[in-house]
Amino acid sequence: MSSILTNNGAMVALQTLKSVNDDLNETQKSISTGKEIGVAKDNAAVWAISKTMESDIAGFEAIEEGLSIGEATVAVASAGAEQIVEKLTEIKELVVSAQSENVDHGKIQDDISSKVDQVTAIISAAQFNGANLLAFDVDGNGSTNVGVLASLDRVGAGGTVTAVEITIASVNFESNLDLSSSLTAITDTATASSALAEIETFLQTAITGAAALGADSARLDDQSEFVGNLVDSMTMGVSTMTDTNMEEASARLSALQTQQELAVQSLTIANEAPGALLQLFR
Numbered sequence: 001m002s003s004i005l006t007n008n009g010a011m012v013a014l015q016t017l018k019s020v021n022d023d024l025n026e027t028q029k030s031i032s033t034g035k036e037i038g039v040a041k042d043n044a045a046v047w048a049i050s051k052t053m054e055s056d057i058a059g060f061e062a063i064e065e066g067l068s069i070g071e072a073t074v075a076v077a078s079a080g081a082e083q084i085v086e087k088l089t090e091i092k093e094l095v096v097s098a099q100s101e102n103v104d105h106g107k108i109q110d111d112i113s114s115k116v117d118q119v120t121a122i123i124s125a126a127q128f129n130g131a132n133l134l135a136f137d138v139d140g141n142g143s144t145n146v147g148v149l150a151s152l153d154r155v156g157a158g159g160t161v162t163a164v165e166i167t168i169a170s171v172n173f174e175s176n177l178d179l180s181s182s183l184t185a186i187t188d189t190a191t192a193s194s195a196l197a198e199i200e201t202f203l204q205t206a207i208t209g210a211a212a213l214g215a216d217s218a219r220l221d222d223q224s225e226f227v228g229n230l231v232d233s234m235t236m237g238v239s240t241m242t243d244t245n246m247e248e249a250s251a252r253l254s255a256l257q258t259q260q261e262l263a264v265q266s267l268t269i270a271n272e273a274p275g276a277l278l279q280l281f282r
Contacts, residue, residue, distance in 0.1 A: 007271035017263035024256040030244040031253065037242040050242045052064045053234055059152050059161075060231045067224040069129065070148030074168055075271050077133035080126025081210035084134075084173065090178075091115050097198050107185045112195075116179040117199045123173050132175040133213065145169040145195035150223050166223065168216045171209030177202055 011073040028034045040047045089111050098108045123134045129147050131139050138146055179202060184195040 010267060013263060013270045017148075017260070017267055020256060020263050021025055023122065024253070025270060026255050027249055029255055031246070034244050036244045036249075037202035038185065042247055045113065046241050048092055050238050055239050056152060056154065056161075057059040057234050057238070060234070062225055062254045063149050064224060064227050067227060068147045069148065070166070070168070070223060071220045073128040073131050073146060073218065074133065074213055074220060077126050078210065078213040078217050079133055080122050081171065081173070081206065081213050084122055084177070084202075085203070085206045085210050087115050087122070088199065088206050091183075091204060092196070092199045095186065095192055095195045099189055099196070100188045101189060103187050105192070106187055112183075112186065116183065117175075119177060119179060123177070133168060133170050135170065136168050136172050136174045137209050146173070148220060150220075151227070166216075168220075169212075171212060173206065173209060176205050176209070187231050 028037075037043045037046050037050065094108050094112050097103060098105055124132075126132055126134045133146065136144070138144060146168045147165040148168060149163055150166040153162045153164055154160070155162075183198050183202070184191050186192045186195055189248075
């Protein structure tokens with residue numbers, strides 16, 4: 001039955017056109033913003049996951065900066081420790097040369113005293129941003145180590161987050177290498193013999209400390225590389241979930257534009273149908 005009061009065909013065509021226009025607007029929005037899921041209404045579950053991951057990414061990026069500071073602090077201390085090993089080796093050479101009778105022990109002791117002062121100066125200067133891993137008091141507040149934030153551990157999706165630190169202990173050269181008061185002054189072969197045993201102990205202490213700082217530096221470097229790779233992987237994961245697939249969106253846009261043209265034509269035909277009823281009254 002045909003009716004001039006109700007145009008069922010036009011109603012269906014209008015609803016179809018409206019649906020196509022809505023889909024077209026969504027596709028155009030996802031193309032222009034680059035985000036298929038940009039707000040919670042697009043997909044609440046995926047949006048919530050992506051926001052949690054984005055917050056973790058921001059946290060790990062801050063950790064990368066902290067690790068860089070930690071690496072620099074250890075690198076400065078490590079460089080100082082290695083320099084001290086070299087100076088102690090030079091002192092050992094002088095002490096060995098003092099074992100002979102026919103040498104000027106006074107001049108040798110003067111050279112040793114100069115190098116001892118250099119060691120003390122290196123220990124004092126080997127600090128970064130106020131932290132000195134060669135000293136007994138690392139940061140001037142009684143600390144004997146430096147904590148470097150290394151990671152964030154999350155328990156379950158949206159669960160509790162725990163900060164994980166790498167602790168870098170001071171090698172305490174300030175106390176363990178107190179050469180000025182613990183190294184015997186050389187005046188003859190007897191004192192030179194005593195100094196030789198003492199400098200060997202100091203040298204081994206310095207080598208052990210420098211090796212420990214080197215190991216800590218390598219650990220921080222590895223952790224920094226891991227965190228950087230983790231941030232990249234998490235960023236790619238969020239992108240996979242929320243970013244627009246441009247190839248797919250382009251094909252969908254072309255299809256929707258074609259559907260829109262057909263829907264407009266269908267609506268036009270449906271709107272012309274009541275006019276055809278006039279032919280029945282002629």
